Amino acid sequence: MLDFYATVARAGVQEQFQYRAANYLYMIGMVVEPVIYLVVWSTVAAANGGELRGFTAGDFAAYYIVWTLVRNMNIVFTPFGWEHRIREGRLSGMLLRPVHPIHYDLAYFAGWKVVAITLWIPIAVVLSLVFRPTLSPTLPQVLAFLLAIWGAYVIRTMLLFVLGMVTLWTTRVTALFELYFTAELLLSGRLVPLELMPAWAERVADVLPFRWTFGFPIEALVADLSNAELVAGLGMQVLWSVIGWGLAMWIWRRGIRRYAAVGN
Amino acid sequence: MADVVVDDLERVFRVPVREAGLGAAVRSLYRREHREVRAVEGLSFRIEPGEVVGFLGPNGAGKTTTLKMLSGLLHPSAGSARVLGHEPWRREREFLSRMTLVMGNRNQLQWDLPVVDSFEMNRAIFRIPRAHFEAARDELVDLLEIGDLVTKPVRNLSLGERMKAEIVGALLHRPQVMFLDEPTIGLDVTMQKRIRTFLGEYNRRSGASVMLTSHYMADVLALCERVIVIHHGRILYDGALSGLADRVAASKTITVRLADAHAALDGYGRVLARDGGRVTIEVPRTDASRVAARLLNEHEVSDLTIEDPPLEDVIERVFSDGDAAAASAAVRSGSPGSAG
Structure with a gap:
């Protein structure tokens, strides 16, 4: 299986490096969102006496x-x-392979991360020079962060795999996806650090998976978390990975019976 | 033990229906109607190891649906099937590692990668030992003569080149059972011939059993000794390819070369073509020997052949029959039953 992951990830790297310009534009587009949040919250902090x-x-x-x-x-x-996978029959090709498609997704996008991180470094340098971040993590925080970003990746792969499989029941489910992404935006720490949310919202976020895919990895590096909190956070990521995997496999077994293999 | 065993296999699709127009579209918001389409009904057959079986039928007959069930893409609505001893739709690793499905209109290679890298990915996916992989790859690349293509990205290949690369990719793990759905569709005559020669050679070398659908009768004639003909999801004929014409075609053609280019030929049969002394006559199948003997006795003949009508005509006759049940009865009567 390691050989499979390495080979598919390598293919992901090769493919994505062919589209360097597209990837860079994609990333620049992606940077706009946090810069807007950053400017807004920095302005609010300044108006509030500096914090x-x-x-x-x-x-x-x-x-x-x-x-x-x-x-x-x-x-x-x-x-x-x-939707594309099912309507165009792309899933058929994946079903003919003796490897579950979720492994392919995990391996391929893991390869893409190599490209993304390579392209991200200069962007992060520019942002740091412009916005002057306050960042002094401890070694345990750095180690926890390095684990947490991959934990976040695994959990989000599982959850979106589950969500995507709804397409096996009904072909167009964009509205449902939008509902999910709105909840994720609010309760993950993506829009605003969860510490700035009302206490009840933070409590809700604690029991949902979103925080562990977004807020926690960031906090692991930038917040003042104790070692115990770091371990607890990583534990929650393991828990949600297991739940996500179980859910994905359970729904897959039911959903795939409905696959009509259209499009080819 | 047979490689493929199919018993009473059935697949029903539930499809939404609505009339044309805005009113019907609005009504469908709160009341959706469906109808059942029986794509495959009660199919039963076996394929023995090493057999090459043509699976014939018009568009919508249920051929692709059957192949999809046998390769594990679709769950059946009823009946059973076992391929290499496995229930296909369980998609066990052991099963998927020993079979392949090639669909002529479907690209399973990595679009943006050079062909060799796609092959490498298949090596990892099918867990093919490195030495076996390299031997298989080199042999297949050589057989299909694509050595100069393998470093090109798949997206830059022509349809024919891509099809050859697809076939190599699908055979790297040396499958024991091959399902081929229109493997030569859209290709020019030369490329079709090369691919069918390759498939025949692969079958001889590997002993793999093959189930092939194709609308090109040349594919069927070149590769298949046995054919299964289906229509509206049901088997109309299962037996030797040579026997199909016996069952379906009511006539034979006699082509004769006469010394006298103007000889009277009334009473022999329907003259289909006459070019000088070369005459083609259609005669009732049961009268063919008698008419041939008469021609030889009554004329100076330098050459004479008796042939079945072209396979295309035979197949067309089966499918164009307005009454499918009658066609079914026609081909089933005295069915050779070689498939058991």
């Missing part, structure tokens, strides 16, 4: 620059892609 509930402008800068890397790690095969 907002403990967040200084430098803290916001650190949060949203790390955000850009975590966002890249969050890119997985989207549920929208499932």
Whole structure:
């Protein structure tokens, strides 16, 4: 299986490096979102006497620059892609292989991360020079962060695989996907650090998976988390990975019976 | 033990229906109607190891649906099937590693990668030992003469080149059972011939069993000794290719070369063509020997052949029959039953 993962990931790297310009434009587009959040929250902090509930402008800068890397790690095969996969019959080719498609998705997009991180580094340098982040992580935080970004990737792959499989029941489910992404935006730490949300929202976020795909990896590096909190956070990621895997396999077994193999 | 065993296989699709127009579209918002389409009905057959079987039928007959069930893409609605001892739709690793499905209009290679890298990915996916992979790749590349193409990205290949690369990719793991769905569709005559020669050679070398659908009768004639003919999801004929004409075609053609280019030929049969002394006559199948003997007795003949009508005509006759049940009865009567 390691050979499979390495080979498919390598193919992902090869394919994505062929589209360097497209990837760069994609990433630049992606940077616009956190820069808007960063400017807004920095302005609010400045108007509030230099900080907002403990967040200084430098803290916001650190949060949203790390955000850009975590966002890249969050890119997985989207549920929208499932529509194409099913309507065009692309899933048929995957079903003929003696490897579950989820392994292919995990391996391929892991390869893409290599390209994304390579292209991200100069962008992060420019953002750091412009916004001056306050960032002084400890070694355990750095190690936890390196694990957490991959944990986030695994969880989000599982969840979006589950969501995408709804397409096996009904072909057009864009509205459902949008509902999911709105909830994720609010309760993951993507729009705003969860610490700035009302207490009840933070409690809700704790029991949902979104936080562990976005907020936690960022906090692991930029917030003042104890070692115990880091381990607990990684534990939650393991838990959600297992839940996501179980859910994905359970729905797959039911959904695939409905696959009509159209499009070829 | 047979490689493929199919018993009463059935697949029903539930498809939404609505009338044309805005009113019908609005009504379908709150009341959706469906109808059942029986794509495959009660198919039963076996394929023995090494057999090459042509699976023939008009568009919509159920050929591709059957192949999709046998390769594990579709679950059947009823009946059973076992391929290499496995229930296909369970898609066990052991099963998927020993079979392949090639669809002529479907690209399974990596679009943006050079062909060799796609092959490499298949090596990892099918867990083919490196030495076996390299031997198989080199042999197949050589057989299909695509050595100069393998470094090109798949997206830059022509349809024919891509099809050859697809076939190599699909055979790297040396499958024991091959399902080929229109493998030569859209290709020029030369490329069709090369691919069918290759498939015949692969079958001889590997002993793999093959189930092939094609609308090109040349594919069937070159590769298949046995054919299964289906129409509206049901088997109309299962037996030797040579026996199909016996069952279906009511006539034979006699082509004769006469010394007298103006000889009277009334009473022999329907003259289809006359070019000087060369005459083609259609006669009732049961009268063919008697008419041939008469021609030899009554004329100076330098050459004479008796042939079945072209396979295309035979197949067309089966499918164009307005009453499918009658066609079914026609081909089933005295069915050779070689498929058991």
